[in-house]
Amino acid sequence: MSSENAAFYYDLAPSSMTSFSDKYICTFEICQNNTSFDSSWGFLKHLFDIHRIAVNNVEDVLPFLQEYIDYYKCKGIDSFEGEITILGAGPAGNDLILRNELHKEKLDKLLHRQEEERIETKARQCLFCKKVFTNKRSYVRHMYIEHSFNIGAPDNIVLFDDFMSLLKKKLDENYVELKKEINLNDEQEILSEKETWEDWWDNSKEAQTLSLFGQRYFDTPFDAIMEVKDEFKFDIKEFVIAKGLDVYERIKLINYIRRKTSELSCITCNTKFKNSDTLKDHYCNTNHIFLLEKDNFVSSEFLYPILADDPLLWYVDELFGDC
Ligand SMILES: [Zn+2]
């Protein structure tokens, strides 16, 4: 294979090839799997300089560059003395099918990851201050409201932590025109330009929150917490502060109560009831709600959400004050 006009790595500016999860390994025998690269540009340069391999229309394969090169490596392609091999330069056919398949695979993986990230609970510190947030929505919202830093609708960002560490790196490097500098791969930036975080927030029905001790739904997690105070005279915020609960203990508390409510049993004495009305009567006729102790929900099993998407977990910081 040869071509006069193939797009080689040096046709691309290194900065135009920023990708979030850049980590490439050269698997060719002479490199013995121990030559690694932090950027696709570095990897491509190595392939060209050492292995005399170039890639036609290289931009198209960047999202799955590692898999693409590995495929050809397994097919037995290797360096020829001095001669340059250009992948994908022949007549359209198998290479195009390969590119399409790898593209689809990558997209499936990202969509799957996006689903996982939507329900993931993980502590993250604000890029600008010391506050810690357990859900990426409250995290993004905080940076938007407190620091006027808008990165778009959090649910639409895949590989969120890679994205944030890239942002942090860019901030550290003191890039002024941050947004222009970051070249997001198509799959990674599903969010359209027009959709701002505010639009997302306004349109979001996702903050609909199931009552902690009943079966009603509320428009926001804040309303759900108010219900507990109004109906059950239980001030969770006061409880959280009095017990000095940290982020993880707050999460456990919410999940513990959710578990008990779903089992129709009392959070303190464990008595099981026939329906939520009789359970509510029990809470109103005893002081069991107020006898709740940390020991009840200390087990790490309660770190896992009982509800797939629980707005109370997104806002543990805003709902109960700083940790
Ligand atoms: Zn190599």
Ligand SMILES: [Zn+2]
């Ligand atoms: Zn902050």
Ligand SMILES: [Zn+2]
């Ligand atoms: Zn009880």
